[in-house]
Amino acid sequence: MTLKGGLGSPLRSGDLDGVETETIAQIVLNGVPGKPMPPWRGLLSEAEAGWIAATLKAGDYE
C-alpha cells in the first residue's frame, strides 16, 4: 500500500496534518456520505478504528 490515494484521498501522515486522530476514526466508522468511503461500523470496533487512525497519523505504514 502506498497510501497515495486513488479515487479517494491520500492518507500519508503529511496529508493528515491538521486532521484530529478522533476525526479520522469517525470517518472510518461512519464513512463519507456521497463518497465511495463506506462506514466500517459493524465490521470494526471503536478501538480498531482508533488504532487505524493513530497508525495513519504516525505514518507507521509508509
Place this chain on the structure above:
Amino acid sequence: MRLLGLITSFAVLIGSCFAGAAQPQMRGTGDLGIVIERADGSVCIVDTSARSILSCIEGLGDLSHASAVFSRDQRYAYVFGRDGGLTKVDLLEQKIAERVLQAGNSIGGAISDDGRLIAVSNYEPGGVKVFDADTLDLVADIPATYGSDEQRSKTVGLVDAPGRRFVFTLYDAGEIWIADFSADGEPAITRLHHAGKQPYDALITGDGRHYIAGLFGEDGLAHIDLWDNPVTISRILDGYGKGEEKLPVYKMPHLEGWALAGGSFILPAVGRPDLLVVDVRTFEQTGQIEVHGQPVFAIARPDGRQVWVNFAHPFNDTVQIIDVPSLKVIHELKPGPAVLHMEFTPRGHEVWVSVRDSDKVEIYDARTFEKRGELKLRKPSGIFFSARANRIGL
C-alpha cells in the same frame, strides 16, 4: 529411427538444463499467462498446461490493483501498475523488455485492435497517455480537462474499441470520451457529456459494441452504443446501484465481470448479496440471484453455461458457481481468505483462483470442481492468461 529418437531426447535433456537460466525456448506462448504478486512488485509467468510457475520477475513497482493486456502474438504482457509504471514483460525470455514510469497514479490500460498502441488511464495527472507498443515511446497525451478553468479529471474504465479507438470515462467530470486513432497524427476526440455522477468503472461488451459505465454517485448505468452515429449516452438499468436503503458498499464490483451467458448478462449488484440477470438486447433486468455476499467478479465460463462469483470482505473466502439455465447456485468452494481473482483457461476446462492471504493460486476443474493443482505465490492478485490478446476489451 531409434537413433534419431535418442538424439532428440538428448537434445530435450540439454534444453531443460538451460531452462532454469531463462534461455528462450522453442515454444508457443498461447498457454502462458501471468499472476501479479501485488505486495512484492513482482509478476510470475505461468504455464497453464503444466500448471507451473516458469519464472517470477521483480522490479515492477506498486502492483496493487494491477492489470495486464497482451500483444497480438501473445509474447508480451503489458502490466499497468498503480504507481504509473508501464512494464512490457517478455514471456519467452522471461524478462522485462521495456519499462516506463509514465504518471504518478494510474489505473489500468488497453491495447489497440492492431496491437500498435498501448493506452494507460491515469488519476494523477488526470488523463490518458498512449504509447508505441514496441518501444513504449509516447505517441499521444490526452489530458482529461473539463470545466471553464481546465481542471483535470481522474480517468477510469479505459478499454479498446474496434477501429483503433479507445473509450474511457472521466470520474470527476461525468463524461465519456472516445479517442479515435484510425487516421495518422493526433487522435480525434469525441466528448460525451452528462454520463452521470461519479462514474467509477466501465466495460465494453465482447463484441466491442456497447460501452457501459457504472455510477457511484447515483443509481443506473451510462450506456453508449458504438454502432450509433452520432454516438449518444443513454441510461440503462435505472435501479442499478445502492437503491433507497443505501447499504454500505465495501468493495465496488468490477464491471469487467459482466458475464455474458445464455442470452443474458449476469452482473454483480452493488451493495447487495445479489447477481442481476439482464437481457442482452433490451438491457432490462429479467431476474436476480441471491448469493453469499456482495459480489466482486461474476465471470462466465467461456461456454457460458456457468458463472463463477467471488465476494467482498467479509465473505471473500468463498466462490460460488451459478448454473445459467436454472439461475441457481449449484456449488460452493472455500479456497480461503481473500479470493481476489479468477481466470478461466481459454476454452474453460480449468479455472485459476488467487487466494491472497494463503499465498497461493488454486486450480480447479471447471466441470467437476475438483482441485487440480496449487501454486505457491506471494500475495497473488490478478491472473491474466495470454489468450486475452484475442479478445476485445480485455
